[in-house]
Structure formats: structure tokens, C-alpha cells
Amino acid sequence: MSLRTKIFLWLLPVTVAMFAFIDSYYFASKKALEQQLELTAELALETGATNLNHQLTLYQQEFELLARLMGDCILDAPQPHIEQQLSLALRHTRGFSSVVVTDTAGLARYMEWGGNQGNRFVLPQSIDGLPFISADQFAILKQRFSQWKSKLDPVTRDLNKLLLQQSVLNDRGEKNSEHYHQLQTRLAKLQKFVATAPALVDFSGHQQVQWMGLPFGGDTYQFIRPVLNCSDEVDGYLVAFLDRSKIEDELYRVRDKLLEKGTLQIDVALLNVEQSSLFTASRYLPAFGYRDIDNAYGRSSLVPFATPGLLLGTPVIDANFIDHALQHESGHELCAALLDVDDPARYETQTRLLLYIHGNEFASLNRELLEEVAYVAAMSLVMILLLIFLLANYISAPLVRLTAGVKQLAEGGAVLPAEIKRNDEIGVLVNSFEKMAYELKDKERQLVALATRDPLTDCLNRRAFSEVADQEFQRANRSGSPISLLLMDIDLFKSVNDRYGHNIGDIVLRNFSLLVKDILRSSDQLGRFGGEEFIVVLPDIDLAAGVIIAERIRLAISKQELLTGDGKIVSITVSIGICEWQDDQSLIEVIQHADNNLYQAKSLGRNRVESSSSVERSLLPPSKCADSERTTS
């Protein structure tokens, strides 16, 4: 495994840390987003519930006002008067769609429309004689009325007593005492009791709503109060129908708050706990089946179906609450109880305002977050992988090159230039290695020169010549071209040494080799074979051409005059034996052959070239080149 891969693998776990971080960021953000949505929902729900409670309390007060404005002792009046009275009373209210006056049997006699917008489009229908009060409602109304009636006399007596007391206090100008205030409060209470027969509120009447053709459907809050004649007997009933669309608008306001925030798949509805069913329309929530409702201000435990999502519920005033408030004047206390989470009275109401957020909304939040996280994760991953790759490369690339350089050097190749400009440790290492490699190569060259060259004449030494001659011979053999060999010996060199000293002898030898090199081609190889003996291999040269070259050398040497340092002139001659190297001959054999020819030249008087074909020579003893061709200058 390469260094680069190792570095890469070592650093790869960094991505794990990155993913772990992104993962925890994702889950934290997800939780935060969900909580934010839940909080928004809770706030919208509680605001909605508070508004709804206030509205219903307000309508309860409106009904009290309506009943008082209608007054008693009126049903004997002619119809237009009754209708006018109804209309006048209705004008002081906002919450009622219509008011119906029935006879004592609960059958409709008169009806008046509220001023609500939707009412203008109702196609008027006759409801004359249709029943507007149910048997159950009658039972309660009658029971309450008889109770009220039985208390009426004693209460009236108490009232008269109090009035008397009040006039006494008035007479003596005592209007600001504690006693007077208490008296006033009690008076007001008793007066109200006497003035209004007990009412009834319940949530029903969908049939009557349909008969009247009201611009909404289903049950609504019905406010019913007996209308008395002048002798305090029931003369008929006043039935007021709360405009249900006011309640629906309130639900829509809750919904709209969430819609504005982009939470689209929601339901806001009212639930009747007793019947475990919704009594307002819904899009996602089922109409029935809310069985597991506990009194806790709860969430998912309320969900009556499998669809995931968040369901919140909070108690709101129901018809019983309003009814109770009408009987006992404690509407505000009840309203306050609803707002107090710890007050158990809050759960006595059988109505819950529900807010449901579809699971898709959470999924949608999650998806947006995921897209963001996935983008960040992908970018980080690419970044980290890229950085790891670059780092691995940065560390390993020069080392890889260095390794290649060492390998090449070890195999005797050239020095591989580092081509790296870095100031760090790796840069220093690579540059030092390069410098060292060049020095090594230089030393190697010197050593090779020392081992192959004759130090005096710079000709090849005998061993090096043998190698070179062998290579040339093999090449000539491969290509089928001729190759010749010269063996040269400086005539009477010993006497030069003796006469002029070894220094001059050395100069003579050096001059001799320079002169021969001048004549030879670059492809020819000159070697020093012994003291004054030199040898030349001539590639691509046959015997005849070789003789010409040898003659040229011999002539040049004989013409050469060497001026020594002390003014003496030294001149020398050379004897040369030449032969063509036959392809069945070894180097030793061909040198022997040339040596024979040299010997011949020496013995024939020196300063001459002797040649003989190797074929001829091979037929003769080496010492007797009898038919060797003789050439003289």
C-alpha cells in the first residue's frame, strides 16, 4: 500500500467526526423546529380558546340584555308591535342570527332576523306553527319556572322590605355608608331575580336552523327564556339562535394564524367530549371516535386515528357553562376557571377546542432541514476528501519521485532532477539527495576514467581496449562489415629514454598518441598496449584501407620533430603490423597475427608497415609470414 493511500486512510476517520457533528446539528435543529411549531400551535390554540370564551360570555350578556329589552307582558300586543319590539331588541346585539317567539306550546309565532350579513341572502320561509322547543327543554324550563315562581313571593317581600330600608336611608341622606352599598347590591340581585324568569341555554336546534334557512348548518347555541304575561304566567317563549358563523370565524382565526406561518395542513374544530364527536367541520380529523380523551391538556393521546400528527386540545365554555352562568351570575368566574390550567373546574366543560397539525407539516419542516443538512454534508465531505488527497499528495509526491530517482541511480541511470522548490524538510531532503547524486555520478565518471585510461597518454589501457575491441568485433560481425587491427611500436624508443631522459620519453609517447588520434576517426579506438607499443582497432576498415591509414600514421610520425625544453630535436619512427580481423578469430589470435606482422616490419628495417591477410597467416606459422605483402614508403 502506497504512502499516499496510507495517509488517506489514516485521515479518513475525520469524516466520521464531521458526520457526527452534522448529525447532531440535524437532530438538534429538527427538535427546535418541531418545538417552535408546537409552541406556535399552543399559543394560537390558547388565544383562540380565550377569544371564544370571551365571545360566548359576551353573547350570554347580550341575551340577558335582549331578554330585558323584550320585556314581559307584551305578547298580548298586536303583531306589528311585537315584531317591532323584537327588531329593536335585536339591534342591540351582534351575536344572534334570529329570534323566534313561540306560544306556550313552543310553536313558532313570530320571527325576526338579526342584522348579520349572511341573513340578507336568506330566502324567507314560513315557520309558523313549527315546534321550536323540545320536550326536554320544556321539562327544564317548567321546573326552573316553578322553582322561580315559588320563590317569587318571598323574594318580592324581601325586596319590598329592602326598598323600604332604602327609602329610609335616602330620607336621612345616608347614601355613602357601607350599609347602603350592601343594600344596593342585594336589591339589584333580587330585582334581577324578580324581573327575569329563568332561562335555558343548550346546544341544539339544527332542525330549526334548517327551517329558518339560516346561512349556516347544524346545531347552535340556543338561548330560551319564558315570556310572561302581566300576571307573571308563561305566555310564550323567546328563542334566540346564536350566529354559528361567529364561532366558525373564531376557529378560522386560529387556523389563519398558522396558515400565515406557512403551516397549511391543519384542522381547528370543536369537540363534544360526551359524544366524542366533532360539531364543526373538519378536513383531516374524523367526525367521531374521540374515546381516549382524558382531562389532561393533552397531545397525541387524543389522536383517534392512525394519521401521525399533533393534536392539541383545550377546554372552552360549553352550553352548560353559559346556562350555569345565566342562572348564577358567575359567568366571569367560570371564564377565569377555564384560563387556569390547575383549576379542575376547567375540565367540567364538555367542549374542547382542538388544533390538529398533519404529520406532513412536520415532514415538510424536516425535509427542508434535510436538504440544507445534506448540502452542507456533501460540501464538507468533498472539501475534506479533497484536502486529504492534496495533503497525501503533498507529502508523498516528492518522496515517490525521490524513490524513483534512487532506483534509477542504483541501476546506473542518470540523475533524475527533483524539480521541487520547497523550503520544508522534504525540500531540503530532496535537494540534498540531488546534490549527492550528482557528486556520486561525477566520482563514478572519474573512477571509470581511472580504470580504463592510460594516465600518461589518455589512451585506453589494455584491459579497457580488450573490452572495446571485443564490442567492435561483435558489432562488425553482426553487420558483416570488415574490421582491422593495427599494432604499433615506436622504433628504438629505449634509446630516446636513454639519450633524453624519461621525461622526454613521456612527452614523445604523449605526442605520439595525440598525433595518431588526429589521424584516426572518432570511431577508431586507440589503446596503449605496453611501454611504447600501441594498438588500434579500425571498424569498417578492410586490410587495404587499413594499410593506407597505417602508412599515413607512419609517415606523419616520421615527419614529426619534437623540440625538447633544452633545444634538442627528437624525431622518431614507428613500425606497424596490420591485419584484418577474421570472424573466426579471438582477440588474442588477431593481436598475435598483428604482432607477427609488426615483428616482420621490425626485422625488415623498422619504420615500415607490414600486413598479411589473416587467411594466409592462418596457414603459416606465426613467425613466418612468408608471402606477406611488403609495403615501403
Next chain:
Amino acid sequence: MVTLIRSLLVSLLVSLLFVLTTIISGCSTSDSQAPIRLGVVLPLSGTFQIYGQQGLNGLMLAVEQINAKGGVLGRPLELVVEDNNTNPAESVRLSRQLIQVQDVFALFGPVSSSARFAMQEVADKFQVPQFYGIDYEGRHFSRYLICYSTIPEHYINPLIPYLLETSGPNFYVFGYDYVWPHNMSERIRQESERLGGAIKGIEFTPFGVSDYSATFARIKASGADNLMLILPGGDGFNFLKQMRKFDFGREISTVAFAADESYLDAVDVQDLEGVLTALHFFSSWQSDSAKTFVDSYVDRFGSDQPATYSSKSHYDMVYLLTAAIEKVGVVEREQVIDALSGLTRYNGKEQIKLREDHHFDLPMYLAQFKQGRLDVIKDLGRISPADQR
């Protein structure tokens, strides 16, 4: 080496786990694919049920065609249909519910002016665009109301000169007792008197009258040459049936307003013979675009339910709405409403144009019932009423 491979494996495993969990938790339906809901409040029962049913067919055809081509901005259209039983108060209740609970983006319907006024108040309050596709008296402008309607200027103005020329100068107007016939009759009076005609009688009737013989006697006595009948729906069928049996002693040209192809099914051939009607579309009109529409309508609903101008207008309005949504690129009501003005469909003489005043320039045709067919007898041209604001 072993530690290297182990760390590599661990990191890969963790990454894989991360990717898997994210993919699994991310698999849910996108709300960018959620349908665009269109609320429909039409009379599918009651006096105007034929107009409601035809309008609904047009809506369904357009929605199915658009959905088959991939919807609008990649979202399908979905109709949420409610029957208002030709009752304006029901229209209020239903449109409130469509907006408040059913999350509809726009409302289509209803039929008749009283229901339109009722519904419009709701649409205005909640700022939801409402698309109305039936004749009415004109001059009802709201930012949230689009009226693909033949208003009096569309057909009374070209009709009066035609009747003066072909039939006679005396007019009798008979219609329902509500705002549309009231305004129509006033328009007829103005236009005929302006051109030298005379009004011999104007009479209104409640819904559901069973015997019109008294009316026939009054028409006969008035000496009218032309009867302008503003009594669409069931009562109109009944009226025409009785009228044929009554002896007027002379030829009377009858123009039945809002009489369309559905009369062919509802009224006997001989009772309809010669009755005139002017509308912006007749299914027998032989133009390329009319034929394309009628063919796809017959494909979808069969040939026993002829396409009418109500189907056509409701069909076109869905296309105009989608064009506006596509123009702005978002499903946002205010922007879409802004983009609606100036949109057109079809070319040349048949072009319809949705104007700044949310009414239409429409091509108008005069047609006549003859031997069980309703054929165009005169192309009235493209009519551009005055600004309705």
C-alpha cells in the same frame, strides 16, 4: 494495516448509517406536490340545476385535461364540489366552509345573481377569487370576482335592431322577480325605445308558478311582436310548453334568454320551434376551437349531454386561472388576481378576453331552435361592453 482498514470500515459504516437515516426520515409526500384545491358551489339541484351541472362538467373536463398534462406548476388541480340547491344562504354557508375548512385556493360558481351576491360577500371577506360563469345584469365589480358572463350589452344591444328589422317594433318582457330580469328588462326598454320600438308590457313572476295562461292572455292583448323571456331553468321549460298550446292569433318572436342546448332535452321539439337565443357559445358552431371543445366534452360525458355555454365558460375559467398561476409562478391569490387581467383564449373573431374590470369581451351568436336543433343563424361579432366598474 488492520487498524487502517478498521477505521476505514467504521467511517464508511457511520456515513452509510447517516445517509440511510436521513433518507428514511426524508421520505414523505412533498407539499409542493399537494393539489391546488378549487371550491365549487353550484346548483346541482333546484331551479338552476341544469346550469350548475353543465358548469361542473366544464370544470371537471378542464381539470382532468390539465391534470393529465401534469397539472399547474407540477401540482394537480382538485375540485371540492358543493351543491347549493339554488339557495343563496346555502352558498354562503358552503363557500365559508370551503374557505375556512377545505383550504380552497379559489371559488367557482354559483348560478344566479342573488347567490352570486351572497357568495361574493364571503369571497371578499376572505379575499378569495371567485369565478362566476353565468349571465347576469352587469356592473358587479370586485377585485375578488371574475364574471365570464353575457351581460345585457352583450346580447340586448345587437338583438333589438335584429328584432326590429325581422319581426316588429313591439316588445313584451316577462321574467323572474329578481335582480337579473329587473335589470335586463330596463335595458331592453332603453334600447328598444332608443331605436324606435315600443314596450307593450313588462311582467315579473315568482319561482315555481305552474300556470302561465293569464300571462299569455296579457301578451296576446298587448299586441307585442316580440316576447323577451327571462325565465331560464325549469319554469322556462314549463312556460314554453304552455305557450305553444296557446293561440295568440299571430306570429310572436320569442327570445329566451339563457336558453341553451339543454332545452333540447327538456322541452319538446315543436314547443321550441323558432325560439331565438343569443349566447357566447353554441355547441353546433362549426369553428375549430368550438369543435375541439365539443369533441372532448362528448368524449368525456357522452353525446346525450350536450356542451353548453355554461360548460364552456367554466371550462375556460379554469384555463385562465391556471394561465395566471403559471404566469406568476406561485400559488398566491393576490398575485394571481393581478395576473388574470388581460389574459385571452382563442384567436380572431372567437377570442375571449378577461379585462381589467373582470368582465369579458366575448364573441356573440344568435341561434334558433329548429326541428330539434339549435343552430347559429347570425354571428353577432365580438362584443366589448363598457367598463363595468
